Amino acid sequence: MLFFLLSFLITDLAARTIKVGAKENVREIKEAIGLAKTNDTIQVGPGTYREGNIILEKAIVLIGIGFPVLDGEDKYEIFTIHANQVGIHGFQFINTGIASINDLAAIKVLDSKGLWITDNKFKNTFFGIYFANSSQSWIENNELESDAEAEHQIGNGIHLWKCEHITIHNNRVKGHRDGIYFEFVTNSLITNNYSEGNMRYGLHFMFSHNDEYRNNTFINNGAGVAVMYTKGVKMIDNIFKHNWGSSAYGLLLKDIRDSFVSGNRFDQNSVGIFMEGSSRIEFKENTFTANGYAVKLQASCDDNTFVRNNFQANTFDLVTNGSLVLNKIVSNYWDKYEGYDLNHDAVGDVPYRPVSMYGMLVERMPTAVLLWRSFLVFLMDRAEKAMPVITPENLKDDSPSMKPYDFIQKHK
């Protein structure tokens, strides 16, 4: 940010700074924008500003000193930006209007390039930051929080539609519909964000190719994280935690191709990963702990690889709804593995079958879960292990690891 401001000062010495505040000559942001020329800076002092919808069509930088409050009075969209090279820094946005047809936002950016939206706070805004048809921008260090109760009273925290080359870094989003929403967004980066307690998804991806998300935390969201109808996504070192509910998933993968899922932690989700219609994905060095189901792999998935993952304390490690399985499962650690290692090479000598018969049964007949941990189920599982009848014969890990892999240094 500093560099950005400095470069402005150096490249254009003619640029002015206009001060806005109760004690300044200019009392209103709108007035300052009217006075400003390209590359000027507007410095807004502390206070509450109620100016309705502010339209910005000039390349200027707005800096809030002491978090001045921009109040939408439950009626207005606050900033509507249609200009390249705009910076919005250090403001607090509250109470935008709520509308069912128009997506009112605290900051809406249309058809623009080169924006910096950094270090702002958003409280009870319908949509927080909304980008449409824009590119080459940074959304960093913002805090968004909403306490709406019903799903139609709230939009997405950070919402991107038809964008490319956007960096979303170190934001916190809480209580929105989807924390971060991507539709037709390509070549973008989502790093170090914290998305908690959103009504639907912590992160929602649709038709968004070649994006990467790394080091994010998704916790306690209504239905976890959804990545859908997309190819070439990298999901690395994220934490998916405590997404509970009948249709909640740590990570929902639907129609995904050619992607890479590595170093993630799935803790205490109803379903760690739910996959449907997905292929050519590599799952490497992830940890699944204390989930209801670690992985639900629908028969419509093929050519996926699970390698060197840790499966610990999950009720079911893997379930599938078909008998033909065209996925590769190698060298994972399974805490339920009961084999032996006579040659001491840390690799189990007999294959492990992660799909239990009872898991298959529950998948077909959810009410059968009543019998969980009964003696009957124990007997059936044993018999099935000896002579597989309904579990897919070729779904097995031929080289299960005897010890869990240590990925701890990766997750600080």
Place this chain on the structure above:
Amino acid sequence: MKTFFSLLLITAFLTSCSVKPEPLNYGKDFCHSCKMTLMDHKFGSEIVTKKGKVYKFDDVNCMIGFCKSGSEPEDNVAHYLIVDFSRPGELIDAKTARYIRSDAVRSPMASQVAAFSPTENLDSRMKEWNGQVMTWDELFNQFQ
């Protein structure tokens, strides 16, 4: 106690057999095709089979995709329903509804289609959105 359980059974039996549309429970129900939780009250659709089974969808293309998958042939279906864009959350008959397809319509699964009751005057919507008015059959052929 016994009578209570038998009553419970009977009610469960009776309710499961009625061929009635079920209101969409936004925030709780999820789309049968794309698995997304239903959120936007302006969109959503439902198929009720003659046996009383209900399938819910978040967008019209998810419903059409399901119809074309062949898992519930048309002969089995009692109702095709869709949410009226002008009256959020309210289900109307999908086959007689009229549809507008326009880039300006941001539906959950990018179908860009909004549904309206056949009696509604669509002139002002068309002026605003500059889209294309369609019937169910025309729409059905547009999606896979």
